[in-house]
Amino acid sequence: MAAEKESDWSGFFSGCVPPPNADSSARAMAEFAERHSAQGRRVVLVTSGGTKVPLESRTVRFLDNFSSGWRGAGSAEYFLELGYAVVFLHRHRSLSPFSRRYSGLNLLDALKAVPVAETTRWRVEADQAALPGIVPVLQRYTAVREAGLLLPVEFSTLSDYLYLLRAAAQALSPSGPKAMFYLAAAVSDFFIPASEMPEHKIQSGASPLQLTMQMVPKMLAPLVKDWAPHAFVTSFKLETDSSQLVARARKALATYRHQVVVANTLETRRVYVVIVTEDSQIDLALSENEVKQQQEIEEKIVQHLSECHTNFIEKSKSPE
């Protein structure tokens, strides 16, 4: 598989409508990256969640990928802990850093209205038993917000994601090797071009339904080559068949020539990954004891990658 020609992805963009937040988010990301770079901080783009691919132009039906966003949201927290500024490019309604721990909860089950003595007013209090660890989580979240270290940017469809990814790459590119891309979103490989899409809801009379999906151009190619050529780029590879995992990771590295592939399988992804680079392959796993203590594999991934990133920055200062 050869790297895609420029026409593939530029053709993709010319057939799509930019998302409503395209301009404002591009400005916000550029300002964010510039400010933190000026302060000597590393900046990471974390992508998270699945992408929607419409099957109709007035969309009722779409193709989707499995992804709660747990990995991306958790990783963003660990990057913040290590001093990174984080652009969090995430699917609408996927999990967010910090609040991810409370996502299964009905808000109303965790609150109660308490009358304020000698007034007609009510105080609304949270039940801390329903929100485990809420006080330290709130304190960390508030500190991050007040320091302006986290910039959330939202997408929903595949084309929104690709627009915003390009804008993010252009925003982080001036940070050179101190920028990292951590592409954990589960991006669709297939789409239906706007020109081939029916306008109205597909009628159910015409059985069976035949769908022909085209390949999405791999944006890793222009990202590494043109949009942010000096950055440290990590992609993710999720497979269900573990026998093909490392071979497919190596093939991606050879094709796109970026720094790292984090390879994982659907069933073991919460406890085991392989960090694959051009000349190394390192297993990261949680022990049974670590699982019991609710440690997360994302902490190990982020710790490891930040060390790789340090080496990458050093190396780029003194080219051999």
Added chain:
Amino acid sequence: MAAEKESDWSGFFSGCVPPPNADSSARAMAEFAERHSAQGRRVVLVTSGGTKVPLESRTVRFLDNFSSGWRGAGSAEYFLELGYAVVFLHRHRSLSPFSRRYSGLNLLDALKAVPVAETTRWRVEADQAALPGIVPVLQRYTAVREAGLLLPVEFSTLSDYLYLLRAAAQALSPSGPKAMFYLAAAVSDFFIPASEMPEHKIQSGASPLQLTMQMVPKMLAPLVKDWAPHAFVTSFKLETDSSQLVARARKALATYRHQVVVANTLETRRVYVVIVTEDSQIDLALSENEVKQQQEIEEKIVQHLSECHTNFIEKSKSPE
């Protein structure tokens, strides 16, 4: 289009694995319907949210339908206000009654930790400005919970939904004409039978991707005919092309012989619907002023249907 033969839907079930909550939910729904019927209360099944259709058996990709669950969740609230007991069969992570108003919110933006004077403890308080109307909403929610008037049951895939719909129909059937079905979920028309599904993640090398989806058997047929033959059944029809709306609603009524179709278009669904019965067609719409006052079309739909339901119950007492 003729009503489907029994073999169509029983064949569907024999090819699927029941959801993990099938037995416990069936028992809970039967107990719920029996208890409320014994107390003379009407019982409504509200279905809500979209359905997932897996494309691979170890699922990474799936086909989905657009639906936040706003209509179903809001309608459930209005049924509760009118004295119904509500079984709320909803898609995992779709909106829930009462809490739907706060779904866009990051929980952590609405809470603050306040030190409790002269202790090392913290109180966690909600910011009522970030949660408009929270005190009356909490009070209504708590009253409904304490009276046991709302039974939430969750599904995720199409086959989970169909299993639980059948169980719900069987649970509500003994309530006879006092049971209502309000089928607001956006159910997929297409699926890939388990026997035709690849086990592993579809590889992206093989471009373009051809998918062949089979028609989902229409469960409205056995529901009306066999599972709950004396109940009051309302289905929804969502189209994007308004010119075909009422004709398609009439066709569904003629095919399935249930009581009501609520017909609506994607673009105007929040302000306008047509209530179609065998011999009538009534427009319900929100005026500009009602929209300003944040009235909801669901209130009008539920009010209107509960009146139809009253007539239906009366009529069933004294058959001509």
